[in-house]
Amino acid sequence: MMRKSIKGRAAPEDLPAALHRLETLCRERGQRLTRQRRAVVRQLLAADRALSAYELLERLRPEDGRATAASIYRTLDFLMELGVVHRLESKRSFILCRHPQAPHRVQFLICRSCGEVIEAEDARLAAATERLGDRLGFALDQRIVELTGLCGRCRTREAGPS
Amino acid sequence: MMRKSIKGRAAPEDLPAALHRLETLCRERGQRLTRQRRAVVRQLLAADRALSAYELLERLRPEDGRATAASIYRTLDFLMELGVVHRLESKRSFILCRHPQAPHRVQFLICRSCGEVIEAEDARLAAATERLGDRLGFALDQRIVELTGLCGRCRTREAGPS
DNA sequence: GGCGGAATTGATACAAAGTATCATCAGGTG
């Protein structure tokens, strides 16, 4: 039992769960659930890493030879609006949200060696960003926190060669 | 006396100070101080806002008709390495560093209405990012914090029209 | 002040990322 999630952090949703969430959100907001929206979620889940819009496009080609960059970007915009997809600004790429449950203030940790992306939800860090916004009189509507470095595994691997 | 810096936040350096800093840093590191490097610093200071690489290129044209995108990007990379220029990932643009004194963990607040960019240096927020990195086993080498919203002035302006 | 040579820039071409426009198609309501 429980073969996934070896890593100790949030287990990825499986495909039915992800699609069901998408469907629910679309209904709630009276938005259409289209073939392409489902396909993008499916591919991002299958990739299990951040993909650029054009990488995503390539992966959609086998099942939908007529997809174009323009529509991929529209679909990604839509999914980001729903909160189902996040954009990694520093990598110009997109990743499936790992905290499906609620609205959230997330932070990303990105390993520059293996490319792993961890989506964190650190309350203290989130609170600190809000305070800073307040202090400087800003009404924030977007908080980008992307921390890049070496993940634990890559760190030991890079240190370790004899 | 003291006519600049009406805004109550860090006064921008003047041009001689900025160029002098650039010169010092180049000497210290045995790097060349070139015409283009000076010109980029001068234009970013004059703009007093974030510029895209191509905006910068246009502004360099009058004084250097042969500058190209490639060399602008190389120069910007160099200046970022020195810590003299920062890149705003979420705006794909570049801005002069406002905290010349030392190595730093900065955060940006960006007004989506007027485009103003404030470079903050909030110790608590910085500490929270470090803790998060530690907690997840990351050796961080880059911290991107970009908070977007409405600045105080734009907020009152947008609220206020009769 | 001029020389030498590595570092920087110039020129060119190209790749990658993202957007605008308008015609066509399809999701979901009745």
Place this chain on the structure above:
DNA sequence: CACCTGATGATACTTTGTATCAATTCCGCC
């Protein structure tokens, strides 16, 4: 199952960023 609005397709284009190699320039040294 027809309708019609919102989504996608097709196409062309803009913006952003990089690779390569030749020409130039900075700067330590004499």
